[in-house]
Amino acid sequence: MTPRVTINRLATGVPGLDSVLGGGLPEFSFNLIAGPPGCGKTTLAHQMMFALASPERPALYFTVLGEPPLKMLRYQQQFTFFDSDAVNTSVRFIDLTDDAVGGDLEKVLTRIVEEVRAVGPGLVFVDSFRSVVMASLDEGVSINTLQHFVQQLGVLMTSWQATTFLIGEYFNENDANPVFTVADGLIWLRQSVERNSMVRKLEIMKMRGQPTLPGLHTFRITEAGVCVFARVDPSSAPAARTGDRLTDRLSLGVPGLDEMLGGGLPSGYSLLVAGPSGSGKSLLAATFLAEGARRGETGVIAAFEQNPNQSRDRTLADLIDSGTVGLVGSRAPDLSIDEILLTLVAEVRRLKATRVVVDSLSGFELALAPTFRGDFRESLSRLVTALAAEGVTLLMTSELEDRYTDLRFSPYGTAFMTDAVIVQRYIEVESRLRRVMAVVKVRGSAHSDSLREFTITESGIQLGVALPDQEGLLGGRPTRKQLMAEESSNGH
Amino acid sequence: MSHPESRRIAAALEQRAGSQANADQLADAVVMLWREINDTLTPIIGARGLAALHGRSLYLTSREYAWLNDAHGKSMLTEIDFDELRRNFTTQPMLESRAAAGVLLHTFHDLLASLVGAVLTERLLHAIWNNPFDGHAAQDVSE
Numbered sequence: 001m002t003p004r005v006t007i008n009r010l011a012t013g014v015p016g017l018d019s020v021l022g023g024g025l026p027e028f029s030f031n032l033i034a035g036p037p038g039c040g041k042t043t044l045a046h047q048m049m050f051a052l053a054s055p056e057r058p059a060l061y062f063t064v065l066g067e068p069p070l071k072m073l074r075y076q077q078q079f080t081f082f083d084s085d086a087v088n089t090s091v092r093f094i095d096l097t098d099d100a101v102g103g104d105l106e107k108v109l110t111r112i113v114e115e116v117r118a119v120g121p122g123l124v125f126v127d128s129f130r131s132v133v134m135a136s137l138d139e140g141v142s143i144n145t146l147q148h149f150v151q152q153l154g155v156l157m158t159s160w161q162a163t164t165f166l167i168g169e170y171f172n173e174n175d176a177n178p179v180f181t182v183a184d185g186l187i188w189l190r191q192s193v194e195r196n197s198m199v200r201k202l203e204i205m206k207m208r209g210q211p212t213l214p215g216l217h218t219f220r221i222t223e224a225g226v227c228v229f230a231r232v233d234p235s236s237a238p239a240a241r242t243g244d245r246l247t248d249r250l251s252l253g254v255p256g257l258d259e260m261l262g263g264g265l266p267s268g269y270s271l272l273v274a275g276p277s278g279s280g281k282s283l284l285a286a287t288f289l290a291e292g293a294r295r296g297e298t299g300v301i302a303a304f305e306q307n308p309n310q311s312r313d314r315t316l317a318d319l320i321d322s323g324t325v326g327l328v329g330s331r332a333p334d335l336s337i338d339e340i341l342l343t344l345v346a347e348v349r350r351l352k353a354t355r356v357v358v359d360s361l362s363g364f365e366l367a368l369a370p371t372f373r374g375d376f377r378e379s380l381s382r383l384v385t386a387l388a389a390e391g392v393t394l395l396m397t398s399e400l401e402d403r404y405t406d407l408r409f410s411p412y413g414t415a416f417m418t419d420a421v422i423v424q425r426y427i428e429v430e431s432r433l434r435r436v437m438a439v440v441k442v443r444g445s446a447h448s449d450s451l452r453e454f455t456i457t458e459s460g461i462q463l464g465v466a467l468p469d470q471e472g473l474l475g476g477r478p479t480r481k482q483l484m485a486e487e488s489s490n491g492h
Numbered sequence: 493m494s495h496p497e498s499r500r501i502a503a504a505l506e507q508r509a510g511s512q513a514n515a516d517q518l519a520d521a522v523v524m525l526w527r528e529i530n531d532t533l534t535p536i537i538g539a540r541g542l543a544a545l546h547g548r549s550l551y552l553t554s555r556e557y558a559w560l561n562d563a564h565g566k567s568m569l570t571e572i573d574f575d576e577l578r579r580n581f582t583t584q585p586m587l588e589s590r591a592a593a594g595v596l597l598h599t600f601h602d603l604l605a606s607l608v609g610a611v612l613t614e615r616l617l618h619a620i621w622n623n624p625f626d627g628h629a630a631q632d633v634s635e
Contacts (some may be wrong), residue, residue: 077612084609089617097541
């Protein structure tokens with residue numbers, strides 16, 4: 001009995017792409033890279049070629065009427081993956097413009113076969129396929145001939161044991177195109193523009209023989225080439241650590257606050273700190289990281305303030321400088337949740353961090369490309385789940401306008417996603433703005449229910465006493481309790 | 493021409509023409525070199541792409557050597573016109589022809605390098621400047 005064939009999977013060399021593909025690219029597959037002009041098809045193809053090609057597995061890159069090869073070489077060279085030394089050894093460029101000009105598909109096919117025979121490549125790229133199609137349709141070649149051509153090419157390349165890529169310009173995936181049927185793999189690149197933001201997305205519409213990560217995955221093109229941010233699927237994330245969650249607790253670093261939480265924040269929990277502007281959320285977040293550092297733990301902060309250098313706490317800045325706390329900033333425009341999440345997770349793993357801060361959710365939402373803002377709640381839920389799977393303890397801050405008529409904890413319904421909530425508010429007492437905070441929730445744990453006043457001094461957050469003689473604090477304008485007022489006036 | 497690239501080019505020309513070449517032999521050597529360039533680059537950048545670069549090099553070189561007939565500038569050629577190239581180089585005294593051939597090749601080299609970079613240019617044309625199959629001993633062009 002013949003054992004089942006094992007399909008080797010090739011590592012594409014494109015960060016994130018292998019996991020989207022479901023473990024790499026099947027060897028000897030016949031693939032189509034499609035998308036509108038400028039979406040990164042040629043770049044993706046070059047990046048994979050330079051990563052995969054070797055003297056033992058040489059690559060042939062056929063250019064057909066699309067981008068002039070001279071220009072392609074000029075621009076692709078700007079990417080760090082372009083290796084001039086590989087040209088004419090493991091990578092060969094072959095121009096078929098003259099053969100394609102007449103629209104004679106047979107001639108193009110013959111040329112490809114000739115070259116493939118001569119070189120015996122493990123990888124074949126045909127760029128761009130649309131130009132072959134257009135040239136031939138102009139000449140009155142019917143779709144049938146075209147389908148025949150593609151099928152022939154597919155069969156030939158597979159029998160030559162060459163993993164093949166057709167690079168094509170297609171504007172519409174609903175084009176009734178014979179290539180789609182023949183291809184084993186269909187990698188679709190898109191770019192969506194909303195207002196001033198541009199977001200690139202990639203989708204594996206088809207990949208025979210293996211399960212791929214469904215949906216649109218954002219990617220970015222930098223000088224290192226394409227980097228795919230595989231969509232993080234919360235359902236596939238491993239279950240959060242549940243072991244000693246409640247007994248293993250982390251100190252927040254504010255004297256008295258740990259007691260309010262019932263003995264510290266349980267390890268692996270997510271904590272939301274909600275409060276109005278200037279109430280001390282960022283300071284609490286910084287204290288949380290500093291306390292971790294004091295105990296020999298590392299942390300990561302995702303900071304989305306407008307002016308990170310101006311507003312940042314000195315202690316925190318020192319921790320970032322010393323490398324104890326990793327900083328994930330929002331320099332790049334048009335972020336996607338997956339990009340932030342993958343960057344965060346990578347930083348957590350690099351530093352073996354146990355404490356993570358997202359400061360703040362409002363800034364985070366603004367940093368996202370507009371197209372993602374609609375799904376912000378869902379995105380946040382993925383963020384919380386993925387970080388929980390890493391086993392880190394998460395603190396997020398959330399701007400919360402003080403509304404004294406209703407009691408709310410976050411604008412996004414985040415309170416429900418997180419394990420613990422601390423709320424900070426301003427109250428007016430004797431014509432002064434004073435701050436109070438309370439622990440609203442610690443899932444599965446007893447916690448204090450008192451509203452405690454706190455002040456911010458040079459040495460940080462100082463928790464004061466509860467204000468038992470005041471009532472109606474959450475209304476913003478507390479009044480002295482009648483009984484207390486009488487007692488105190490009797491006392492004097 | 494003190495540039496190391498110029499010396500390599502001059503050496504490659506001399507290798508093909510011989511040091512005692514007459515005008516005809518030099519013209520043959522020029523054509524031979526350009527045919528090698530043609531064979532090396534046409535598969536990669538296409539015959540038209542190469543003809544365009546060659547034409548532009550001729551144009552630039554003709555500013556210094558006005559007798560160089562810039563035939564390629566006059567019409568869009570689909571490939572290098574080797575006959576015209578040969579005719580050009582038989583009309584002038586040896587020294588003049590040799591100098592112009594060197595400048596033309598050097599101009600072409602720089603043009604290609606400005607487009608695809610010096611490293612890739614070297615990668616592509618290396619074998620031509622250092623032809624191992626030629627009967628003459630390879631010239632040492634290092635300093």
